[in-house]
Structures are given as structure tokens and as C-alpha cells.
Amino acid sequence: MSDKSVNAPDSAKSAPEAAPLLRIEHLSKAFRVGKQQRMLAVDDVSFDIPAHSVVGLVGESGSGKTTLGKLLMGLHSKTAGAVYLHGERLPNRYRGADFRRYGRHMQMIFQDPYGSLNPRMTVEEILTEPLRLLQLGAARERRDKVVEWLLKVNLHPSHLSRYPHEFSGGQRQRIGIARALITAPDFVVCDEPVSALDVSVQAQIINLLGDLQASMGLTLLFIAHDLSMVRHISATMVVMYMGSIVEQGPAEQVFTSPRHPYTRALIEAIPIPDPELERQRGHRLLPGEVPSPLALGPGCRFAGRCSQVMPHCRQQRPPLLDQTDGSRVACFLYD
Helix, strand or coil: CCHHHCCCCHHHHCCCCCCEEEEEEEEEEEEEECCCEEEEEEEEEEEEEECCCEEEEECCCCCCHHHHHHHHHCCCCCCEEEEEECCEECCCCCCHHHHHHHHCCEEEECCCCCCCCCCCCCHHHHHHHHHHHCCCCCHHHHHHHHHHHHHHCCCCHHHHHCCHHHCCHHHHHHHHHHHHHCCCCCEEEEECCCCCCCHHHHHHHHHHHHHHHHHHCCEEEEEECCHHHHHHHCCEEEEEECCEEEEEEEHHHHHHCCCCHHHHHHHHCCCCCCHHHHHHHCCCCCCCCCCCCCCCCCCCCCHHHCCCCCHHHHCCCCCCEECCCCCEECCHHHC
């Protein structure tokens, strides 16, 4: 997807300096593997998400991005740490009442538009369900709201009686967006919302999300592996590797002046839209292998793949430190 195909909302480009809507403090999640081992999928993650802004969360598959998003939504229990919404600490493990209480304020747009919609429900039933579960509005008001949201995501009221299999992937994701936003939440996790779609419709969905974010004053956590996309829609970029944050800062700054060797490697791997220039550049693959999450050593988790590794990188884990320009980086090169 070319850079020019995405319209960045002004509110996302200039996030206000204010108390964060969401505060994440030392959040960790470990999954049990077999009887003896535990896999640390999210490890001591801390950052703020300002109100009315878009924060991009990037990293390779397996970096912990989706797990982090599900932790924020209460879909996974927290092993350690805390999440605060409007200053209120969210439960470590959600119960049924918690989903109803916080579902008014927090929603999620899922990656797979084919698997996230119930194939046995019509579009009207899919969009009415969150209003019914959260007891929002009377029956007539709910139907009016469903029609309103179909139009907002550029679908037609005649689609109300149709089933998910009758729609394209892009149309299904529009239905998923309407389902997430119909309750007017404050905060939305967008979990790679276009990665399963054709390139031809990706920009349409991104522009739709940008327009809705700007018009509704939404706060988004936009999870993706495409740094170019995140650069255009986000005010802040957070880079994760093996469950931890390695770099964070203004999206444009992180993209144009990356500090962490991993961030630089991700940016260098972005294809150039000119085929001839891409052939001349050749493939730039990171050396080494991703370490096993079940056998992590004491040092930097990127040490085995880093071209600037130093001896102490293999013995100590670099802390995530604030820089003078307001960014943060976990690398001994900037200690």
C-alpha cells in the first residue's frame, strides 16, 4: 500500500498533552506450556495512551502485540502489572459483570473478518447484539442505531437481513468496525484490522478508521506489523520484540530516525514501491534466529541478531530509558 493512499487524521497526528485515558504499568502475561514450563508472552510493559489519540503497536509475529491487546480488553487474565482506565484499575481477571461494565468503554476490532462474525447471525443481529448485551436503548432505538452505523461504514440498510458469507472480506470488516463502535466506546483495540484483506481495500478500511477516529474523538491502539501504515495513522509508535518494548516515540520520529537496531531492521525490510530500486537493494534479512521464549537468557533478547552487539549485551538486559527528545529506547547504545 503506497504512502499516498492513506489519509492521516489530524487528531491522530497531534495527540493532546493530557492525562492518559489508559495507563499500562508493568504488565506481564505468562502462559503455561506443559507441566513445568511457562512462556512469557508479555514482559513488564508500561506506557500511556492519551485520550483522542492513535498509538501504533508494531513488531514481528510472536512479539506479543495481540496478547497485549487482549490483556487490555480482559480477554486474557494478567499475570502481573495493572491497567488503568480513566484512573480506575481494571480487574486482573474479568468476570461476566466486568465485560458488561467495561464493554461500554472498550471494544476490539479483530484481525480476521471471516472468523470474527457469527455465520448464523444476520447483520442486524450481529450489530444489535452489543446494544442488547449492554442494555443500550429500546428495540426501535437499537434498529435505528444499526441502520445509522451501516451507513457510517458505507453499507446499505438492505444488507440487514444478509449473512456474513454473502459479503466480501472488506465488507465483513466494515461490519466488524460497526459492531465495535456502535456502543460509542472511549477506547478501541484494532488488532491488525487489514492484514487479512486484499491490498486494494486496505487503504479504504484505514481511511474509514481514520475518519471515524477524528469525528468521534476515539482513542485507538492500532496493532500492525506494517510500519508504513502505522506511521500514517498514529501519533505514537511503540515497537515490541519478544514481549517487551524496545522503542517508543512520535511515529514520524521513530520511522525516520529509529534508534533501536531492531526498529531499524524493520524499517529497512519495508519494500520499496519501485521494482528496479527494490532489486538493486536486495533482501536484508536479520542474521541469527529468534530466541525461544521458553529459554530466554539474561541479556538483551535481540543480542543474537544485532549487528552492533557488545559483550555486556549478552549478560545484562538494557532498561527502557527516557531520552531527551521524549522517546524511550531499550539499548545500551543509548544508555
